[in-house]
Amino acid sequence: MRRLYFIFLLALWSGWAQASMGLAELPATADGDGPVTVFYPSADPARPARRGRFTLDVAPQGAPVRGNGRLVVVSHGSGGAPWVHADLARSLVGAGFIVAMPEHKADNYKDDSNPGPDSWAMRPAEVSRAIDAVGRDVRFAPLLRLDRVGMYGMSAGGHTALSLGGGRWSPAAFKQHCEADLEGDFQSCVGLITRLTGSWLDGVRKWGALLVIRHRFDDATPREYADPRIAAIVAGVPSSADFDMTSLAAPRVPLGLITARQDRWLIPRFHSDRVLAACLPRCELIADMPTGGHGSLLSPLPPDLTGLVGDMLNDPPGFDRASALQEVNQKTAVFFSTHLLP
Secondary structure (H helix, E strand, O other), X not given: OHHHHHHHHHHHHHHHXXXXXXXXXXXXXXXXOOOEEEEEEEOOOOEEEEEOOEEEEEEEOOOEOXXXXXXXXXXXXXXXXXXXXXXXXXXXXXXXXEEEEEOOOOOEOOOOOOOOHHHHHHHHHHHHHHHHHHHXXXXXXXXXXXXXXXXXXXXXXXXXHHHHOOOEEOHHHHXXXXXXXXXXXXXXXXXXXXXXXXXXXXXXXXXXXXXXXXXXXXXXXXXXXXXXXXXXXXXXXXXXXXEEHHHHOOOOOOEEEXXXXXXOOOOHHHOHHHHHHHHOOOOEEEEEEOOOXXXXXXXXOOOOOOHHHHHHHOOOOOOOHHHHHXXXXXHXXXXXXXXXXX
């Protein structure tokens, strides 16, 4: 039955797949939210367009055409940009979706001054306001029904996804995790500021990290957020060690997970594996990439990454990016089509 449904979906997509991928940006708003990047089916021809470090084959400001009537919001990772999810957007647009990507405040490629729990607390509401922004736009509002919206998040965006799926977390739980597992999950606790090298300085690094974490993240107030419009969620390599896993045992909406066995930034045993242990069989493992790393879901991958950021995001040896990402993106599109379309 599932195979027949997949064939049916492919038949539906064939018309939308002939359209190009339009690209528009909804401006930042007066309340401090950043711009929202929108990808969508367009009747206008695509052309190479430079965005940041990437050249994308899109139709900038192209005329939208009607797709399947559904929106998917994508939440980027720490310091992230919409361009690194352009290939996922292309798969979703090919399936008829409009895709919106909010720029998360103080945790994006233009301004990465405040990542971590402070950003995590703001992100779910930023997703809701991105839905509102698309719904106000005269180009897209007539093409959408916003009663059933999809949401995808990767890394810190995966934390956002779990929050919207019913997860409950607190800054104090982040602190407790880092106190218990700082050495084993060091990059999750400190980001890309520094790393452990095996030298005598590691003691200083760990002392300094705990000093900052204990000072900043002692609030035990549970963080929860709900948007009744969101009806299906995918979390890719999510940051999740600070969640109360009992809150994820029965997700609020259909929840899919994508994991990467070689992830060295958000090590699976502290993050995605714990989510799966809590929510299965009430969630779905969309894809498990045995040779994938933390950056393997970034597509296109930023070029020429070096140093610590390169070690964390570049593909591990043996990862077949071309075939793996095409399959993962198609499975993600099928998941959203299954749960959002009539």
